[in-house]
Amino acid sequence: MADFTTRTERIVGPDGVERLGNAHVLVIGCGGVGSSCAEALARGGIGHLGLVDRDEVETSNINRQAIAFRSTVGKRKVDAMASMIRDINPDCKIDMHDLFLKAEDIPDFFERYRCESSPSGWSVDWVVDAVDTISTKLALAEFADKTGLPLVSSMGGGNKLNPEYFTFADIYETVNCPLCRIMRKEARKRGIAKLHVLYSKEHPAPTETEPGSERRDRSDLGTMSYIPPIMGQMIAGWVIRQVLQLDDGGCA
Numbered sequence: 001m002a003d004f005t006t007r008t009e010r011i012v013g014p015d016g017v018e019r020l021g022n023a024h025v026l027v028i029g030c031g032g033v034g035s036s037c038a039e040a041l042a043r044g045g046i047g048h049l050g051l052v053d054r055d056e057v058e059t060s061n062i063n064r065q066a067i068a069f070r071s072t073v074g075k076r077k078v079d080a081m082a083s084m085i086r087d088i089n090p091d092c093k094i095d096m097h098d099l100f101l102k103a104e105d106i107p108d109f110f111e112r113y114r115c116e117s118s119p120s121g122w123s124v125d126w127v128v129d130a131v132d133t134i135s136t137k138l139a140l141a142e143f144a145d146k147t148g149l150p151l152v153s154s155m156g157g158g159n160k161l162n163p164e165y166f167t168f169a170d171i172y173e174t175v176n177c178p179l180c181r182i183m184r185k186e187a188r189k190r191g192i193a194k195l196h197v198l199y200s201k202e203h204p205a206p207t208e209t210e211p212g213s214e215r216r217d218r219s220d221l222g223t224m225s226y227i228p229p230i231m232g233q234m235i236a237g238w239v240i241r242q243v244l245q246l247d248d249g250g251c252a
Contacts, residue, residue, distance in 0.1 A: 004089065005045045016244050017045055023243045026050035026113070027128045028101060028140070030077040032228025033154045033235070034130030035066035040236030042085040046243070048093040049085060050124065053077040054100040064228045101131070103139030110149065122149060126239045129153040130232070134179070138186050141171075141195045152238060154231055155179050155199035158221040163230045165202035168238060171195040176203050198235055 009017045023046050027038045030053040038049060055077050061068035067080040078096040085092050101109060115123035127149060129140050137153060144151035153171075156179035171187055174180035177199045187195060205222075241247055 004043070008045055012244055012246075020045040020240065020243055021047035023126075024048035024050070024124045025126050025128065025239055025243075026052070026095075026124045027130060028052040029128075029130035029132070030065075030067065030081045031055070031061070031130065031132070032064040032223065033157065033232040034128065035068075035077070035081055036229040036232025037128055037130060037236045037239075038081055038232075039066045039084060039088070040233050041239065042088045042092055044236065044240045045089070046240070047091070048095075050095040050097065051078045051081050052097040052099065052101055053081075054098055063225050064223050066229065066232070101136055103135045106136075106139050106143050110143065110147075120148060120150060125150065125243055127151045128235055128239065130235075134182060134186075137183065138190065141183070141187060141192050142190050145192045145194065150242075151196070152235060153195055153197045154235060155183070155197050156204075157200065157227040157231050158223055159204035159206075160200045160202050160227050161205055161224060162200075162202050163227060165200045166198060166231060166234060167201065168196065168198055168234075171197050174199050176201050178204065198231055198238070 005017045025041055025046050027034050027041070027049065030038065030051055034053070038051060041049060057065070057068050057072045057075050057077055057080055059073055067077060067084060072080045076098055078098050082094045082096055085094055113122050113124045115121065127144070129137055129151060131137060140151060141153065143149060155174070155177050171180060171183050171194070174184065174197065180197070180199050183195070
Protein backbone atom coordinates (compact mmCIF):
# COMPACT_ATOMS: atom_id res chain seq x y z
CA MET A 1 0.00 0.00 0.00
CA ALA A 2 1.35 3.42 -0.95
CA ASP A 3 2.32 5.77 1.84
CA PHE A 4 -0.07 8.67 2.49
CA THR A 5 2.64 11.10 1.32
CA THR A 6 2.89 9.56 -2.16
CA ARG A 7 0.78 12.22 -3.89
CA THR A 8 2.61 14.99 -2.03
CA GLU A 9 5.97 13.56 -3.06
CA ARG A 10 4.98 13.75 -6.73
CA ILE A 11 4.87 17.53 -6.38
CA VAL A 12 7.61 18.33 -3.87
CA GLY A 13 9.89 15.30 -4.21
CA PRO A 14 11.36 13.12 -1.47
CA ASP A 15 13.43 15.99 -0.08
CA GLY A 16 10.26 18.06 0.31
CA VAL A 17 8.46 15.25 2.10
CA GLU A 18 11.45 14.90 4.42
CA ARG A 19 11.43 18.63 5.11
CA LEU A 20 7.72 18.49 5.98
CA GLY A 21 8.30 15.49 8.22
CA ASN A 22 10.96 17.41 10.14
CA ALA A 23 8.80 20.52 10.55
CA HIS A 24 7.23 21.61 13.82
CA VAL A 25 4.05 23.72 13.77
CA LEU A 26 2.07 24.97 16.76
CA VAL A 27 -1.67 25.58 16.29
CA ILE A 28 -3.21 27.75 18.98
CA GLY A 29 -6.96 27.19 19.00
CA CYS A 30 -8.65 24.01 17.76
CA GLY A 31 -11.96 25.52 16.73
CA GLY A 32 -13.30 26.02 13.21
CA VAL A 33 -10.13 27.48 11.70
CA GLY A 34 -7.59 25.70 13.90
CA SER A 35 -9.02 22.19 13.60
CA SER A 36 -9.13 22.31 9.79
CA CYS A 37 -5.66 23.84 9.72
CA ALA A 38 -4.21 21.12 11.96
CA GLU A 39 -5.94 18.42 9.90
CA ALA A 40 -4.48 19.78 6.65
CA LEU A 41 -1.03 20.10 8.19
CA ALA A 42 -1.20 16.47 9.33
CA ARG A 43 -2.36 15.29 5.90
CA GLY A 44 0.41 17.39 4.37
CA GLY A 45 3.01 15.40 6.30
CA ILE A 46 4.04 17.88 9.02
CA GLY A 47 5.85 15.63 11.48
CA HIS A 48 5.43 17.53 14.74
CA LEU A 49 2.25 19.35 15.75
CA GLY A 50 1.47 21.30 18.89
CA LEU A 51 -2.17 21.85 19.88
CA VAL A 52 -3.45 24.46 22.32
CA ASP A 53 -7.08 24.61 23.46
CA ARG A 54 -9.00 24.29 26.70
CA ASP A 55 -12.54 23.87 25.36
CA GLU A 56 -14.68 20.80 24.86
CA VAL A 57 -16.57 19.97 21.66
CA GLU A 58 -20.13 21.31 21.75
CA THR A 59 -23.13 20.56 19.56
CA SER A 60 -22.99 24.11 18.15
CA ASN A 61 -19.50 23.34 16.80
CA ILE A 62 -20.78 20.66 14.42
CA ASN A 63 -21.61 23.13 11.64
CA ARG A 64 -17.97 24.13 11.08
CA GLN A 65 -15.29 22.30 13.10
CA ALA A 66 -13.34 19.36 11.68
CA ILE A 67 -13.34 17.54 15.03
CA ALA A 68 -17.02 18.11 15.85
CA PHE A 69 -19.34 15.11 15.47
CA ARG A 70 -22.16 13.74 17.58
CA SER A 71 -19.65 11.15 18.77
CA THR A 72 -17.12 13.76 19.96
CA VAL A 73 -19.46 16.16 21.79
CA GLY A 74 -18.14 16.56 25.32
CA LYS A 75 -14.59 15.51 24.48
CA ARG A 76 -11.67 17.87 24.98
CA LYS A 77 -10.82 19.50 21.67
CA VAL A 78 -7.11 18.72 21.98
CA ASP A 79 -7.96 15.03 22.55
CA ALA A 80 -10.34 14.91 19.57
CA MET A 81 -7.79 16.71 17.40
CA ALA A 82 -4.94 14.44 18.46
CA SER A 83 -7.07 11.37 17.75
CA MET A 84 -7.77 12.59 14.22
CA ILE A 85 -4.09 13.36 13.60
CA ARG A 86 -3.01 9.91 14.81
CA ASP A 87 -5.56 8.32 12.49
CA ILE A 88 -4.01 10.27 9.61
CA ASN A 89 -0.35 9.83 10.54
CA PRO A 90 0.49 7.57 13.50
CA ASP A 91 4.12 8.75 13.32
CA CYS A 92 3.26 12.41 13.87
CA LYS A 93 4.59 13.74 17.17
CA ILE A 94 1.84 15.60 19.04
CA ASP A 95 2.14 18.00 21.96
CA MET A 96 -1.19 18.72 23.66
CA HIS A 97 -1.72 21.79 25.83
CA ASP A 98 -5.16 21.69 27.45
CA LEU A 99 -5.20 25.33 28.46
CA PHE A 100 -6.62 28.73 27.66
CA LEU A 101 -3.64 30.83 26.61
CA LYS A 102 -4.01 34.24 28.24
CA ALA A 103 -2.07 37.31 27.18
CA GLU A 104 -0.06 37.45 30.41
CA ASP A 105 0.95 33.78 30.09
CA ILE A 106 2.47 34.00 26.61
CA PRO A 107 6.13 34.74 27.50
CA ASP A 108 6.31 31.84 29.97
CA PHE A 109 4.45 29.49 27.65
CA PHE A 110 6.89 30.04 24.79
CA GLU A 111 9.99 29.51 26.91
CA ARG A 112 9.65 25.79 26.15
CA TYR A 113 10.14 26.58 22.44
CA ARG A 114 13.37 28.54 22.81
CA CYS A 115 16.24 26.94 20.88
CA GLU A 116 19.65 28.61 20.72
CA SER A 117 20.88 26.23 18.01
CA SER A 118 18.06 27.22 15.63
CA PRO A 119 18.69 30.15 13.24
CA SER A 120 15.32 31.63 14.24
CA GLY A 121 15.91 31.08 17.94
CA TRP A 122 12.86 28.84 18.12
CA SER A 123 12.30 25.08 17.94
CA VAL A 124 8.95 25.65 16.26
CA ASP A 125 8.93 26.53 12.56
CA TRP A 126 5.56 28.30 12.56
CA VAL A 127 2.85 29.30 15.02
CA VAL A 128 -0.74 29.55 13.83
CA ASP A 129 -2.96 31.94 15.79
CA ALA A 130 -6.49 30.58 15.46
CA VAL A 131 -7.88 31.99 18.70
CA ASP A 132 -10.94 34.21 19.11
CA THR A 133 -9.82 36.31 22.08
CA ILE A 134 -8.56 39.69 20.91
CA SER A 135 -6.31 40.28 23.92
CA THR A 136 -4.52 36.99 23.22
CA LYS A 137 -4.22 37.72 19.50
CA LEU A 138 -2.67 41.10 20.24
CA ALA A 139 -0.30 39.68 22.85
CA LEU A 140 0.82 36.98 20.41
CA ALA A 141 1.38 39.59 17.70
CA GLU A 142 3.37 41.82 20.06
CA PHE A 143 5.43 38.92 21.37
CA ALA A 144 6.18 37.67 17.85
CA ASP A 145 7.12 41.15 16.66
CA LYS A 146 9.57 41.61 19.52
CA THR A 147 11.11 38.13 19.53
CA GLY A 148 10.99 37.02 15.89
CA LEU A 149 8.58 34.18 16.62
CA PRO A 150 7.26 33.02 13.20
CA LEU A 151 3.53 33.76 13.42
CA VAL A 152 0.57 33.81 11.03
CA SER A 153 -2.78 34.97 12.39
CA SER A 154 -6.36 34.23 11.40
CA MET A 155 -8.78 37.14 11.40
CA GLY A 156 -12.57 37.01 11.52
CA GLY A 157 -14.78 34.64 9.55
CA GLY A 158 -18.04 35.52 11.30
CA ASN A 159 -20.91 36.72 9.11
CA LYS A 160 -18.87 36.13 5.95
CA LEU A 161 -20.36 34.34 2.93
CA ASN A 162 -17.90 34.50 0.04
CA PRO A 163 -14.62 32.57 0.41
CA GLU A 164 -13.15 34.17 -2.72
CA TYR A 165 -12.62 37.36 -0.70
CA PHE A 166 -10.08 35.78 1.65
CA THR A 167 -6.49 36.83 1.16
CA PHE A 168 -3.18 37.14 3.01
CA ALA A 169 -1.85 40.58 3.89
CA ASP A 170 -0.09 42.58 6.54
CA ILE A 171 -2.54 43.75 9.20
CA TYR A 172 -1.99 47.39 8.18
CA GLU A 173 -3.13 46.63 4.63
CA THR A 174 -6.48 45.09 5.60
CA VAL A 175 -9.94 46.54 4.82
CA ASN A 176 -13.61 45.85 5.62
CA CYS A 177 -12.92 43.45 8.52
CA PRO A 178 -14.19 44.56 11.96
CA LEU A 179 -11.63 42.41 13.79
CA CYS A 180 -8.82 43.75 11.62
CA ARG A 181 -9.93 47.30 12.41
CA ILE A 182 -9.50 46.64 16.12
CA MET A 183 -6.21 44.81 15.58
CA ARG A 184 -4.81 47.67 13.46
CA LYS A 185 -5.70 50.28 16.04
CA GLU A 186 -4.30 48.32 18.96
CA ALA A 187 -1.23 47.17 17.04
CA ARG A 188 -0.29 50.79 16.36
CA LYS A 189 -0.62 51.61 20.05
CA ARG A 190 1.74 48.75 20.89
CA GLY A 191 4.24 49.64 18.19
CA ILE A 192 3.81 46.33 16.38
CA ALA A 193 5.66 46.68 13.09
CA LYS A 194 3.94 43.91 11.14
CA LEU A 195 1.59 40.96 11.42
CA HIS A 196 0.87 38.51 8.60
CA VAL A 197 -2.83 37.65 8.56
CA LEU A 198 -5.51 35.83 6.61
CA TYR A 199 -8.63 38.00 6.35
CA SER A 200 -11.67 38.67 4.21
CA LYS A 201 -12.23 41.85 2.20
CA GLU A 202 -15.96 41.12 2.23
CA HIS A 203 -18.27 43.36 4.23
CA PRO A 204 -19.92 41.20 6.94
CA ALA A 205 -23.52 40.15 6.31
CA PRO A 206 -25.97 42.16 8.44
CA THR A 207 -27.40 40.20 11.38
CA GLU A 208 -29.39 40.98 14.51
CA THR A 209 -28.57 40.28 18.14
CA GLU A 210 -30.81 37.94 20.08
CA PRO A 211 -33.41 39.68 22.28
CA GLY A 212 -32.11 40.29 25.80
CA SER A 213 -28.48 39.53 24.95
CA GLU A 214 -25.61 41.87 25.80
CA ARG A 215 -23.07 43.17 23.31
CA ARG A 216 -20.26 41.05 24.76
CA ASP A 217 -22.31 37.89 24.06
CA ARG A 218 -21.82 38.50 20.31
CA SER A 219 -25.12 36.80 19.54
CA ASP A 220 -25.10 38.69 16.23
CA LEU A 221 -22.23 36.53 14.94
CA GLY A 222 -23.07 33.63 12.64
CA THR A 223 -20.78 31.24 10.78
CA MET A 224 -21.28 29.41 7.52
CA SER A 225 -20.16 25.76 7.47
CA TYR A 226 -17.51 26.26 4.80
CA ILE A 227 -15.85 29.52 5.90
CA PRO A 228 -13.68 28.44 8.90
CA PRO A 229 -12.54 25.20 7.19
CA ILE A 230 -11.50 27.14 4.07
CA MET A 231 -9.59 29.60 6.26
CA GLY A 232 -7.85 26.76 8.08
CA GLN A 233 -6.92 25.04 4.83
CA MET A 234 -5.58 28.28 3.38
CA ILE A 235 -3.38 28.89 6.42
CA ALA A 236 -2.15 25.29 6.33
CA GLY A 237 -1.29 25.70 2.67
CA TRP A 238 0.59 28.91 3.38
CA VAL A 239 2.55 27.31 6.24
CA ILE A 240 3.43 24.24 4.17
CA ARG A 241 4.73 26.47 1.36
CA GLN A 242 6.88 28.36 3.86
CA VAL A 243 8.31 25.11 5.20
CA LEU A 244 9.11 24.06 1.64
CA GLN A 245 10.39 27.53 0.79
CA LEU A 246 8.24 27.55 -2.32
CA ASP A 247 7.33 31.25 -2.06
CA ASP A 248 7.49 34.14 0.38
CA GLY A 249 3.72 34.22 0.91
CA GLY A 250 3.77 37.99 0.65
CA CYS A 251 6.09 38.35 3.65
CA ALA A 252 8.88 40.65 2.60
